[in-house]
Amino acid sequence: MLLKTWRLATLLLAALSLGAALGHLLELPAKLQYPGPLWLTISQTLYAAFGTLGASFEIGALLSSVVLVWLVRERGHALVWTFAGALCTAAAHAIYWVWLAPINATLATLTPETLPGDWATLRIHWEIAHALRAGLQIVGLGALVSSLLVEIPNTAATRARSARLRTNAARNAARNAGDAEAARPGAAEAARTARP
Numbered sequence: 001m002l003l004k005t006w007r008l009a010t011l012l013l014a015a016l017s018l019g020a021a022l023g024h025l026l027e028l029p030a031k032l033q034y035p036g037p038l039w040l041t042i043s044q045t046l047y048a049a050f051g052t053l054g055a056s057f058e059i060g061a062l063l064s065s066v067v068l069v070w071l072v073r074e075r076g077h078a079l080v081w082t083f084a085g086a087l088c089t090a091a092a093h094a095i096y097w098v099w100l101a102p103i104n105a106t107l108a109t110l111t112p113e114t115l116p117g118d119w120a121t122l123r124i125h126w127e128i129a130h131a132l133r134a135g136l137q138i139v140g141l142g143a144l145v146s147s148l149l150v151e152i153p154n155t156a157a158t159r160a161r162s163a164r165l166r167t168n169a170a171r172n173a174a175r176n177a178g179d180a181e182a183a184r185p186g187a188a189e190a191a192r193t194a195r196p
Contacts, residue, residue, distance in 0.1 A: 003071050007148060010068050013061035014089065014144055018137040020054035021092070024130035031127060036119045037112030043126070044107065051104075058096075062089045065144065072147065081147035088140030092133040099129040 031039060065086035072078045103126045110116075
């Protein structure tokens with residue numbers, strides 16, 4: 001029960017974290033067209049909840065996926081997929097600290113009037129880092145879902161295997177019944193006299 005609950009919590013946190021990242025990705029084409037002052041104003045005003053609530057989802061997804069790796073450590077393919085999901089989540093988080101946090105710190109001090117001449121470089125780095133994070137989180141969530149799917153038995157294969165086992169059991173039972181009949185005293189003589 002712990003494993004199922006932990007998997008559910010991990011998937012929910014990963015999905016909620018992906019929501020914020022996907023929002024950035026979907027906004028990218030429009031935001032690349034905005035003039036500098038508008039882009040800066042949007043960046044400074046629109047994303048307050050992304051840094052608080054969104055961060056809690058992301059940290060929760062990272063921590064819960066690491067614990068989930070430990071919980072499925074003896075489950076073969078599920079471990080591989082869970083580890084891949086945790087690795088993607090960690091890589092997305094690392095991109096934030098390596099690329100986005102420094103850009104965010106720079107943007108926080110700017111106003112539309114003090115926007116530097118190379119603001120377009122800041123914008124493209126900020127937008128591409130968010131796109132990379134979204135891609136990693138999509139792959140990470142897919143890997144976490146795959147870790148569940150590899151543990152679901154293939155019902156068609158299971159039914160076919162069960163049918164083969166039943167057929168073989170019936171054959172063995174018939175063969176054993178025939179052997180038991182042949183071993184009965186006088187059965188061979190009865191079988192010979194019964195033939196025309």
